[in-house]
Amino acid sequence: DGGITQSPKYLFRKEGQNVTLSCEQNLNHDAMYWYRQDPGQGLRLIYYSQIVNDFQKGDIAEGYSVSREKKESFPLTVTSAQKNPTAFYLCASSILEISAEAFFGQGTRLTVV
Amino acid sequence: GQNIDQPTEMTATEGAIVQINCTYQTSGFNGLFWYQQHAGEAPTFLSYNVLDGLEEKGRFSSFLSRSKGYSYLLLKELQMKDSASYLCAVLDSNYQLIWGAGTKLIIKP
Numbered sequence: 001d002g003g004i005t006q007s008p009k010y011l012f013r014k015e016g017q018n019v020t021l022s023c024e025q026n027l028n029h030d031a032m033y034w035y036r037q038d039p040g041q042g043l044r045l046i047y048y049s050q051i052v053n054d055f056q057k058g059d060i061a062e063g064y065s066v067s068r069e070k071k072e073s074f075p076l077t078v079t080s081a082q083k084n085p086t087a088f089y090l091c092a093s094s095i096l097e098i099s100a101e102a103f104f105g106q107g108t109r110l111t112v113v
Numbered sequence: 114g115q116n117i118d119q120p121t122e123m124t125a126t127e128g129a130i131v132q133i134n135c136t137y138q139t140s141g142f143n144g145l146f147w148y149q150q151h152a153g154e155a156p157t158f159l160s161y162n163v164l165d166g167l168e169e170k171g172r173f174s175s176f177l178s179r180s181k182g183y184s185y186l187l188l189k190e191l192q193m194k195d196s197a198s199y200l201c202a203v204l205d206s207n208y209q210l211i212w213g214a215g216t217k218l219i220i221k222p
Contacts, residue, residue, distance in 0.1 A: 040214055041214050042200070042211070043156075090155065090156070098143055098163075098204065099144055101146070103158075105155055107153070107154070107155055
């Protein structure tokens, strides 16, 4: 079955540690996205990539980093520079068409203690 | 600035009809999406509108008026499983999705 997989679903980390969230898709989609979702707010774009080895900052990229070494994979690292990292993180992918729907992973809830 | 407004929460009765509104002010417009998101889960695509008018898909319909910067999602014959958040998102002139905060829909028996 084709789909997009995020792991893990729940993640706990100590303050000051970097943590990497995994996102893999087998839909052959060119575009991949990372969003952050906080209560009472819309999804906010962290980073996106439309092609391998290239990615662009979104609205809230500070404190985050990504890589796109393979078409299928777009991991997100939450660094210690991110001041408020506790959130629900969603990865998505789509084809490169205006009307294309985004397919989302199940999300990773990161809690930093 | 860019802004998407949706009601925070709505309550409806099983079997009834509910309309969830979305108003937007964005730099350009290349279409409007509606997604459904159950608590703690991934959003799933419901509809895409780029031209004015009503698009019907089973129990769900979505309407767009570009001149008014307005859309609504209409859900008919409500079922308990429709309890979820409904997210409105607009594709702006830079082809970036601007998301509303979502409307939490509570269905009562």
